[in-house]
Amino acid sequence: MGRRRTRAGTPATVALERAGVAFEVRAYEHDPGAESYGLEAAAALGVDPARVLKTLLVEADGGLAVGIVPVDTLLDLKALAAALGVKRAVMAQPADAERATGYVVGGISPIGQRRRLPTVLDSSALEHPTVLVSGGRRGLDLELSPEDLLALVDGTSAPVARRG
Template sequence: MAKKPDATAGTPATVALARAGIRFTALAYEHDPRAAAYGLEAAEKLGIPPDRVFKTLLVSVDGSLVVGIVPVAEQLDLKALAAAVGGKRAEMADPALAERRTGYVVGGISPIGQKVALPTVLDESAILHETILVSGGRRGLDLELAPDDLLAVTDGRYAPIARAR
């Protein structure tokens, strides 16, 4: 069941959006630790179509970390992400490294407010929606905002990086 978090529920992501003057809505839900897919759980519990809920994935492209953001019901196309940032070889980043570099835990990694600014690519399907949801920086918290605003705050870009499961 969706609910508004209290004012003390700030995360680096919400702080970064507020500082940038970007409008967003924080949507909290009761996270089930047994959930197999965090993004699909968010879509279901918030009653939002899965094509509007995006997951944040960290990838090593030619040895450098890159953020890929794709709809939760789809997969990240590693070759397409590498090409989008001018790289050749891509593989999923080690989860422990992803947590250290972003300051977030796996399942709650937000593309916004990370410890270190990383190249960020948002799947072009986001353009089809007035707003999308991304992790708010912890499990059980999503942020709804315009895709262009997400790219503005992350200095990201659009590219076709998702593929059907």
């Protein structure tokens, strides 16, 4: 997997190119009626849902933070709060998430956000040589190593996913 320039031109691809990180663009035809953007991406790209990650924003002690978990799991808010060292975390309002990241819901990438937010990657992602995250718009995913992802977002890893 090498660095591939793309015309997608999202803040995420620009950040990856600037950092010199190896990544692959994985585009697919997005269905606006899809119930789960992440599961849609996994199916369209033929990738195990455990490797396709969703980026979720939470409000934690008055500030925003990011939890990244596999698309076939749920974010464990108590575990995320503990990983962040705060008392409580609740899901952020979609408008707040969009305003803070510069991305639309369903296409929020953990990479290239407007502001660097505290970020926790579910530790299961480290079991895979590569993972996929949103590239900054619906129908565009980026494949990269989980270690590179953590370095780019200056994040930590912890078990923050749970099965539904």
